[in-house]
Amino acid sequence: MFDIDAIRGDFPALIHHQQQEVVYLDSAATSQKPQCVIDAICDFYKNGNANVHRGAHRLSQLATKSYEEAREKAAKFINCQAKELVWTKGATEAINLVAYGLTHLLGKNDVILISELEHHANIVPWQQLAKRSGASLRAIPVDSDGIIHTEQALALIEEQKPKVLAISHASNALGNIQPVQTLIKAAKAHNAFTLVDGAQSLLHLRPDVKALDCDFFVFSAHKCLGPTGLGALYGRYQCLEALDVFQTGGEMVTKVSIKQTQFNPPPSKFETGTPNIAGVLGFSAAIDYLNGLESAQLREHELQLFTYLCEQLAQFSEVRILGDMDNNIGTISFVVGGEHPYDLATLMDMEGIALRHGHHCAQPLMSALGVNGTVRVSLAFYNNKADVDAFITALTNTLEMMA
Ligand code: PMP
Numbered sequence: 001m002f003d004i005d006a007i008r009g010d011f012p013a014l015i016h017h018q019q020q021e022v023v024y025l026d027s028a029a030t031s032q033k034p035q036c037v038i039d040a041i042c043d044f045y046k047n048g049n050a051n052v053h054r055g056a057h058r059l060s061q062l063a064t065k066s067y068e069e070a071r072e073k074a075a076k077f078i079n080c081q082a083k084e085l086v087w088t089k090g091a092t093e094a095i096n097l098v099a100y101g102l103t104h105l106l107g108k109n110d111v112i113l114i115s116e117l118e119h120h121a122n123i124v125p126w127q128q129l130a131k132r133s134g135a136s137l138r139a140i141p142v143d144s145d146g147i148i149h150t151e152q153a154l155a156l157i158e159e160q161k162p163k164v165l166a167i168s169h170a171s172n173a174l175g176n177i178q179p180v181q182t183l184i185k186a187a188k189a190h191n192a193f194t195l196v197d198g199a200q201s202l203l204h205l206r207p208d209v210k211a212l213d214c215d216f217f218v219f220s221a222h223k224c225l226g227p228t229g230l231g232a233l234y235g236r237y238q239c240l241e242a243l244d245v246f247q248t249g250g251e252m253v254t255k256v257s258i259k260q261t262q263f264n265p266p267p268s269k270f271e272t273g274t275p276n277i278a279g280v281l282g283f284s285a286a287i288d289y290l291n292g293l294e295s296a297q298l299r300e301h302e303l304q305l306f307t308y309l310c311e312q313l314a315q316f317s318e319v320r321i322l323g324d325m326d327n328n329i330g331t332i333s334f335v336v337g338g339e340h341p342y343d344l345a346t347l348m349d350m351e352g353i354a355l356r357h358g359h360h361c362a363q364p365l366m367s368a369l370g371v372n373g374t375v376r377v378s379l380a381f382y383n384n385k386a387d388v389d390a391f392i393t394a395l396t397n398t399l400e401m402m403a
Helices: 004-009 035-048 058-077 091-101 124-133 150-160 180-188 237-242 277-291 295-314 341-350 363-369 385-402
Strands: 085-088 111-115 136-140 164-168 193-197 216-220 231-235 253-256 261-263 319-322 331-336 356-358 374-378
Touching: 035 058, 035 277, 058 085, 058 277, 085 091, 091 124, 091 193, 091 216, 091 231, 111 124, 111 150, 124 136, 124 164, 136 150, 150 180, 164 180, 180 193, 231 237, 295 319, 295 331, 295 385, 341 356, 341 374, 341 385
Parallel strands: 111 136, 111 164, 164 193, 193 216
Antiparallel strands: 085 231, 216 231, 253 261, 319 331, 331 374, 356 374
């Protein structure tokens, strides 16, 4: 049985230090962490601290074992093999790793295709790749509500025959779930490399990389109950092999002389320097936590809450809701007349509501929507109806104050 009160009790940050409940509606920025994740990180530093892949001593061996077991667990979570999962410091680094590693495979006749609603992390690394390789960067357009139309996107893929398709599974600014499987299939018909930015989908959609059939999938642990400073890249093994090395140094090598270096095979080829061991163990606990819950029930709860939120928000005639409400991870973005999103968010904070305002690192999307920014409410399974009610009351008060 899905017990929302018990679940909320697992997240200490939902009760702040003065014992008042926090109305946390900013999970798209970062999710809250259950106590077991916090404990796993503390436990490593208290009882198991040692470097991995080095040293014959017991602590190092144990740390290496737990670290590699966590890789296996994370790989299973997204349905790939452990050797196909590279730890990075986040989704941003993972996209940079791929964009850099593909440089030698692209030339001036090639097209890199993204979409207009990408996070800057899935735009700027491709711009840099285009500069380095001479390739062109193009974007699948969105309509005036920020929605990608599959037919239009497919036509663009047919026309451009991209060498790379890089697209988010779900928009961080609007919550829209993208038709990634259909687009990947079309791009693959032209032998494109395909990358899915799963930063927003991992927690809500439990992606299966084999079902998506993408070559690369990236995510950040902190958006899925884990700690900051950690993420991962899934790569189909032969695609990881095809990438050039990104950052270089110790650990990733089999042989170094002053003149040259032999690199390890993936995933080690991409993991140089001392990794975020405590972070990996924290994320491992996050996966255990999620595996202990029924994912369909979490999604059902999120969807019910999201529907309720949409219905409540639709009652405000001055509110313009953006994005695709029918196909959404549980994130809603809106603007109110000429009011500045910053003013709204600040007043809402005074009412105890934590939400996000601004361009959400998606400036091309904001331009396409004709707005400078939005106010964004993003839900996770640990939110409840009282959170939505508190938000609606605060919005009512705020709009009255602004009138
Ligand atoms: N892509 C999307 C869709 C995101 O929402 C984010 C984080 N807001 C990123 C990429 C970048 O993630 P990180 O900052 O954790 O590297």
